[in-house]
Amino acid sequence: RVGYVPQEPAFSADASVEAVVTAAVMDADVADPAERALRVAKALSRADFADLTARVGALSGGGVKRLAIARELARAPDVLLLDEPTNHLDVEGIIWLEELLRGQPLAYLVVSHDRWFLERAANRMIEINRAYPSGLFETVGRYSEFLARRDDALREHAAYQETLANRVRREIEWLRRGPKARTTKQQARVGTASRLIEELAVATERGTERRVAIDFTASGRRTQRLVVATALGKALGGRTIVDGIDLVLSPGMRLGLLGPNGSGKTTLLRLLAGALAPDRGTVQHADDLRVSHFDQHRAGLDPTMPLRRALAPEGDTVVYLGRALHVAAWAKRFLFQPERLGMPVGQLSGGERARVHLARLMLHPADLLLLDEPTNDLDIPTLENLEESLEEFPGAVVLVTHDRFLLERVATELLALDGRGGVERFADLAQWEDAHRAPAPAVRADGGPREAVARVIAGPKRLGYRERQEWESMEDRILAAESALAECQAALTDPAVAADSAEVARRYAAAEAARHSVEALYSRWAELDAKQH
Numbered sequence: 001r002v003g004y005v006p007q008e009p010a011f012s013a014d015a016s017v018e019a020v021v022t023a024a025v026m027d028a029d030v031a032d033p034a035e036r037a038l039r040v041a042k043a044l045s046r047a048d049f050a051d052l053t054a055r056v057g058a059l060s061g062g063g064v065k066r067l068a069i070a071r072e073l074a075r076a077p078d079v080l081l082l083d084e085p086t087n088h089l090d091v092e093g094i095i096w097l098e099e100l101l102r103g104q105p106l107a108y109l110v111v112s113h114d115r116w117f118l119e120r121a122a123n124r125m126i127e128i129n130r131a132y133p134s135g136l137f138e139t140v141g142r143y144s145e146f147l148a149r150r151d152d153a154l155r156e157h158a159a160y161q162e163t164l165a166n167r168v169r170r171e172i173e174w175l176r177r178g179p180k181a182r183t184t185k186q187q188a189r190v191g192t193a194s195r196l197i198e199e200l201a202v203a204t205e206r207g208t209e210r211r212v213a214i215d216f217t218a219s220g221r222r223t224q225r226l227v228v229a230t231a232l233g234k235a236l237g238g239r240t241i242v243d244g245i246d247l248v249l250s251p252g253m254r255l256g257l258l259g260p261n262g263s264g265k266t267t268l269l270r271l272l273a274g275a276l277a278p279d280r281g282t283v284q285h286a287d288d289l290r291v292s293h294f295d296q297h298r299a300g301l302d303p304t305m306p307l308r309r310a311l312a313p314e315g316d317t318v319v320y321l322g323r324a325l326h327v328a329a330w331a332k333r334f335l336f337q338p339e340r341l342g343m344p345v346g347q348l349s350g351g352e353r354a355r356v357h358l359a360r361l362m363l364h365p366a367d368l369l370l371l372d373e374p375t376n377d378l379d380i381p382t383l384e385n386l387e388e389s390l391e392e393f394p395g396a397v398v399l400v401t402h403d404r405f406l407l408e409r410v411a412t413e414l415l416a417l418d419g420r421g422g423v424e425r426f427a428d429l430a431q432w433e434d435a436h437r438a439p440a441p442a443v444r445a446d447g448g449p450r451e452a453v454a455r456v457i458a459g460p461k462r463l464g465y466r467e468r469q470e471w472e473s474m475e476d477r478i479l480a481a482e483s484a485l486a487e488c489q490a491a492l493t494d495p496a497v498a499a500d501s502a503e504v505a506r507r508y509a510a511a512e513a514a515r516h517s518v519e520a521l522y523s524r525w526a527e528l529d530a531k532q533h
Contacts (some may be wrong), residue, residue: 045521085097
C-alpha cells in the first residue's frame, strides 16, 4: 500500500476533517466499524485536531497539510510519498512532522528543500543533478553526511576535469602541428583527440552549476537607529496579537520571527513597515528610510503581466548597481531564458515567481529588508545564495521563515510570538527549542493544579512538543468525549423516538461513534503514557 501527500492537497471546503479521514479509511477496505473509528480518531488526534467537525474551508494552509498527512496515515500505508510536506507548516508543525514520521512503522520518500528537516527526518539522500555522470548522487546517512560526501565527489570531478583538460590541451597542440593521419596509429590518435574534446565539453557542462545571482544592495546610510518601536500593541478581531513590544532595528541586525501560524508574525512586519497602524505605542522610522518588503503571497505580481514587464517595469532595461542591463541579461541572472520573456507571470511555477519577486527587490537599494517566507518554493542552491546575500547585507533584516537552516545561519536574534501578545527573545534556535521542551504547568479552570493529570504528567521527557501538548489536553478531551457519549446514550432511550426506526438508527450510530471516540482517546492516552516509561 502506497500513500501520497501532494504539495498542494485539495479537499472539499465543506467537508469536515473527520469525514475526510473516514473516507480514506473506508477506501482502505477496513470493514470493522470499531477499527475504522479507532483509526480515524487516532490519526486526527496525532494531527492535533481537537474539533472533528471543523470544516476544511476554515483551516489554515498548515491545517490542510496536517489533514492530508493524517488522511494518508489513517490508510496505514507501507510506503508514504511526501512532496514538500513542510510547505505551509510553521516551525512547531515541522517538528511535529519529524517526530511523527520517525515514530511510524513505514518507509517514506520525501521531496523537500527544508535542509534541517532532511537532517532530522531522513537517513538516505538522493540528489538529482546533471553534475553527476548518472544524473543522481546517493548517500546513506543524514543531510550533513550527504553534504560532506557530495563535496568529495565534486572535488573528484573537478580533479578529473582538470586532468582531462590537460590531455585535451596536449592533443590540440598535436593537431595544430598538422600531422598527416596516414598510419593507423595516427588515425587512432586523431579519433582519440576528438573523443577527449567531446568528453571535456560534457564534463564542463556538467560541472557548470546554474545558480540564481541574488545580491541585495543597501542605501549606504550610517544611521544607527533605523526603526524604533516602543510599547507596540495591536489587536485584530478582538484578539491581542502584539502587546508592549520594544524593538530597535540597526544596521547589521538580522531578526528572525518565530511563532505558530496566526501568531502575528506578518502583522508585526506590517507594523514595522508602517503599513499598519498600531493600537498602542509608536513606530518611528529614520528619515527617508528605504524599506523593501518580500510578501509571501507575491502581491504586486499581476498574473497576466508578461515576464519581461515583471522583471523590467520601466522598459527593456533595468539599472542595477548604477549600470544599465538589458532585460534579457537581467532575466538570465535569475535563470530565465530570453524566449520566455513573453510568458505571463501566472504560468510560472511557484519557485519562478519567487525569483521574479527577488529580482524586483534587488532593483531598489534598501535600509531595511522585511522578508515574509522568502524560501517558499526555492530550491536548495537558491536558498544557499539567498543566505549568503543576507549575511552580507549591511542594513537591517527582519525575517519570517519556517526554514530553520536559514534562521540558524542568518539570524542574529530570534523573537518568538505566542499569538496572545506574549513575546520571548532567544539567541538561537537551540535555546528556543530547549524552552519549548520544558513542560508547561497544568492548571484547572479555577487556577488550582489538575491533580488527576499531574500524577501522570510528571516529567514527560520523552514526548515531543506536539505530543506534550496533546498529553496535557487529554483529560479535558476525554471528559468532553464521555459527556458527549452520555448525551447520545440518553437520546437513544428517549421514548418519543422509539417508534421512529430511522431516528433510532441514527441515534444508535451517533452513540457508537461517541463510544469509539472515547475508546480511541483512552488508547491514545495509554500510547503516550507508554512512550515515557
